[in-house]
Amino acid sequence: MKTIFDLETVYLDDENGAVVLIDQTLLPNEIKYLHLTTQPEIRQSIRELCVRGAPAIGIAAAYGAYLGVKNSSVEEFDDFYEVFKAVKQYLASARPTAMNLFWALDKMERCLLCNKEKPIDVIIDALRFQADEIKAEDIRTNKAIGEFGLSLLKMNDGILTHCNAGSLATGKYGTATAPIYLGQERGYNLRVFADETRPLLQGARLTTFELAAAGVDVTLICDNMAATVMKKGWIQAVFVGCDRVAANGDTANKIGTAGVAILAKEYGIPFYVCAPTSTIDMMTVNGEGIEIEERNPEEIYKKWYLKPMAPEQGVKFFNPAFDVTDAKYITGIITEFGIARPPYGQSLAEIMDIKHKAGEGGKGRVE
Amino acid sequence: MKTIFDLETVYLDDENGAVVLIDQTLLPNEIKYLHLTTQPEIRQSIRELCVRGAPAIGIAAAYGAYLGVKNSSVEEFDDFYEVFKAVKQYLASARPTAMNLFWALDKMERCLLCNKEKPIDVIIDALRFQADEIKAEDIRTNKAIGEFGLSLLKMNDGILTHCNAGSLATGKYGTATAPIYLGQERGYNLRVFADETRPLLQGARLTTFELAAAGVDVTLICDNMAATVMKKGWIQAVFVGCDRVAANGDTANKIGTAGVAILAKEYGIPFYVCAPTSTIDMMTVNGEGIEIEERNPEEIYKKWYLKPMAPEQGVKFFNPAFDVTDAKYITGIITEFGIARPPYGQSLAEIMDIKHKAGEGGKGRVE
Numbered sequence: 001m002k003t004i005f006d007l008e009t010v011y012l013d014d015e016n017g018a019v020v021l022i023d024q025t026l027l028p029n030e031i032k033y034l035h036l037t038t039q040p041e042i043r044q045s046i047r048e049l050c051v052r053g054a055p056a057i058g059i060a061a062a063y064g065a066y067l068g069v070k071n072s073s074v075e076e077f078d079d080f081y082e083v084f085k086a087v088k089q090y091l092a093s094a095r096p097t098a099m100n101l102f103w104a105l106d107k108m109e110r111c112l113l114c115n116k117e118k119p120i121d122v123i124i125d126a127l128r129f130q131a132d133e134i135k136a137e138d139i140r141t142n143k144a145i146g147e148f149g150l151s152l153l154k155m156n157d158g159i160l161t162h163c164n165a166g167s168l169a170t171g172k173y174g175t176a177t178a179p180i181y182l183g184q185e186r187g188y189n190l191r192v193f194a195d196e197t198r199p200l201l202q203g204a205r206l207t208t209f210e211l212a213a214a215g216v217d218v219t220l221i222c223d224n225m226a227a228t229v230m231k232k233g234w235i236q237a238v239f240v241g242c243d244r245v246a247a248n249g250d251t252a253n254k255i256g257t258a259g260v261a262i263l264a265k266e267y268g269i270p271f272y273v274c275a276p277t278s279t280i281d282m283m284t285v286n287g288e289g290i291e292i293e294e295r296n297p298e299e300i301y302k303k304w305y306l307k308p309m310a311p312e313q314g315v316k317f318f319n320p321a322f323d324v325t326d327a328k329y330i331t332g333i334i335t336e337f338g339i340a341r342p343p344y345g346q347s348l349a350e351i352m353d354i355k356h357k358a359g360e361g362g363k364g365r366v367e
Numbered sequence: 368m369k370t371i372f373d374l375e376t377v378y379l380d381d382e383n384g385a386v387v388l389i390d391q392t393l394l395p396n397e398i399k400y401l402h403l404t405t406q407p408e409i410r411q412s413i414r415e416l417c418v419r420g421a422p423a424i425g426i427a428a429a430y431g432a433y434l435g436v437k438n439s440s441v442e443e444f445d446d447f448y449e450v451f452k453a454v455k456q457y458l459a460s461a462r463p464t465a466m467n468l469f470w471a472l473d474k475m476e477r478c479l480l481c482n483k484e485k486p487i488d489v490i491i492d493a494l495r496f497q498a499d500e501i502k503a504e505d506i507r508t509n510k511a512i513g514e515f516g517l518s519l520l521k522m523n524d525g526i527l528t529h530c531n532a533g534s535l536a537t538g539k540y541g542t543a544t545a546p547i548y549l550g551q552e553r554g555y556n557l558r559v560f561a562d563e564t565r566p567l568l569q570g571a572r573l574t575t576f577e578l579a580a581a582g583v584d585v586t587l588i589c590d591n592m593a594a595t596v597m598k599k600g601w602i603q604a605v606f607v608g609c610d611r612v613a614a615n616g617d618t619a620n621k622i623g624t625a626g627v628a629i630l631a632k633e634y635g636i637p638f639y640v641c642a643p644t645s646t647i648d649m650m651t652v653n654g655e656g657i658e659i660e661e662r663n664p665e666e667i668y669k670k671w672y673l674k675p676m677a678p679e680q681g682v683k684f685f686n687p688a689f690d691v692t693d694a695k696y697i698t699g700i701i702t703e704f705g706i707a708r709p710p711y712g713q714s715l716a717e718i719m720d721i722k723h724k725a726g727e728g729g730k731g732r733v734e
Contacts, residue, residue, distance in 0.1 A: 028678045193685075196667065196676070198565060198589040204668055204677040212681030219683040222565040222667060224590040224623025228690045231625070256591025258598070259630055266629050300563065300589060301571055304672050309563070310571040311395045314579030316586040318560075323595045 053169020058100030149179030163254035165241020175274035249327030249344025250287030261329035287324035420536020425467030516546030530621035532608020542641035616694030616711025617654030628696035654691035
């Protein structure tokens, strides 16, 4: 059996003071690692989607924050904290929707504050350790999501996924793809349908790339073909990732997700959101509180293409990067601590309670 | 006020024995007319979507059939009929789904048979006249659809449309765009949202092009953003064209239409199919009887792009050109003889009855 996809999405090159990541804008045609040493480079790599996917963004930001302060020459904690806060604010401004970006940076800040009595160089070491732990925790989280997700599947099931919530979007395994990789290891013979995911084509460029590399049976379709493959009876479950889950279960994810969820409901197909608890935002009551990033219209009609695909004059464009799937369309939210079911106000609170009792971060947490 | 879109999509250059049409594969970057004189050129222009849209295909095929027989040297009717039938079969094989292709060629054949007692050169003249009449009838039809469609709209309404059922898809005015152009003339201040319509981007390349040229307020979105604009309350009605309507109202149209219809239902937005009666196929009981063309997978991941957007190895592709929207999602089917409402089995039969009583084709019919 072939191995699962084994490229490392993002890691730290501590010796050279660089965040190293696959430039996902070049996939599938070129596998190129970027070595980013400055804060503007790191922020831009997030902004320009060289690294994307909520968990991977969090990991990149955590390493970025560490690199942003590691060579600080200040000697007083208060000064060091000011340096950190400036770095944090700068990186957090890269993208507005993904919860993990803020979550990872908050976690770094808490690590710093927990170690405030220690010498600056010890705090810096702790931050490095914390960033590593954010990545390690992500990988453990995804494995757990994979187990819970696979428990919902049968042999030979057809799965639809949207965008890339795969290994490339995370530390490893992915969220929506974790059940697929686990099923692949265990001979489930799953058939995956990947929405190409306009305008940035993460499904075409990334999901098919990593699933094919892992030997998974994957079929690429345009987003607007989802209704057809559902109607044909080819889909037994939808798995998607998410960028933020509100307290009531409303879920922000890549643009197009909400439409897929409505189609799944219409065809009686279960629709599952794979959500590390780091993406769950209990402070946001519902989807209306989630800011939705709008991106450059050229992504729609110009990017990737040989020639512009629409007139540039006289036409308006609307390019939201995400949408919010109403909780009522979601069959279950799969976390590393179990599967939340409606009503989500209650079940997500229970999941977060389990998490806090387990001690967030588990072993290796620097607190 | 600006004028409506005024390029001629397809016409006959009788002097040079050519079907002349805008090469729609080059839009919006280049306006180039093709002058097609041979049967393989004409068939290929349909096959390769230089001309597309059910009514425009019908017009091109009618002129093509005329050109295919006009220089025939046979003298006996039976021999001439054999020549015609070969031409008809050849052109009809260009695309399997659009009803108008067969409808137009059948109409040409009936014209030929009605004139069988006449000399060959008179029959050829009659065919020329019939082809012109197919185009003229299409334009009259679209104007009527525009009036019926506009009766369903209010000032400042937002309209979503999918693919291009515009002037470029017809003799003139379009079907789904006819109410929009009419509303534009009458100061309705309609706001149109155009799905880009993957993989061939007819919405981006053609619909925005012709609506912008006519001064209509048009916003381009990716197909997967339709749910978002509906949820925002920006859409008061959906208008789409169609390639074939079955007797029960099930409607084949560009891939993605079925999904839009389901979303519209979910958001309580009326969903209208603009259907010249030439697209209504009373011999097909329901959508299951409509053959759906599958096209080259390269349209999904390679066409238009600077580089392939998916790995070419290890990935499967599925590229249906059309889908079938179940009648239950359709609020009304707007024909040139009125608006059919559910149950369509009855209302479409009534529409076809009105048509037959009116004498199909009206004035100018050669029978």
